[in-house]
Amino acid sequence: MLIAGFPAGAWGTNCYLVAPAAGEECVIIDPGHQAADGVAEAVKKHRLKPVAVVLTHGHIDHVASVVPVCGAHDVPAWIHPEDRYMMSDPEKALGRSIGQQLMGELTVGEPDDVKELADGGKLALAGMEFAVSHAPGHTKGSVTFRMPEQADIPPVFFSGDLLFAGSIGRTDLPGGDHAEILRSLERVCLPLDDSTVVLSGHGPQTTIGQERATNPFMRQVAAGLGAEAQPRAPRRGM
16 A cells, blocks of 8 residues: 655645555545645656545645645545535634634635545545544544555554644634544544554654553543543644
């Protein structure tokens, strides 16, 4: 399997291109702010043919390049219905103070073909399977994508802004909910095998085992402490 990832734009949002191998079809995950050129370079370098864009959530730092990327390759974008409005109205999703700072430099809107994700769904794309889990808390429509173990390759988990190395996504923007993101951690992340590779929306790669042992929020939900406990850890992303 080929996974080509790079941080894009002002927020260093991780964009991933996933394919069975070089020279084959691929799926693009979270083409965010200023990601279009990086996507084009990775497609050319690895001789890939994009067949879909899939989005972990609707914040502009994850979807800002979805229109040009989908248009360049004539592919659909997949997003959870509760976050779909964010593609056309990012200011509403971010709050007025943050949103107004961005509107002058960004062209927003939906690509021509938008498909909606559902909790527990399975996406069969580019000869691969992605298991979809609705994981609200960072936004109402946040989702994760999990790929099963393959031969000598451990399971891969695209966590979006649910889980980071050492932290979790912020919950202070419209639609965010701290108690809800902890429930999502418990339901979606805790059951995963320790060997699962976590590729998140911001920051470095990690594993579920590493986060189970060291991430204060994962330790909190594993111990059943509830939302009243407030670990101190840096938050990433928008």
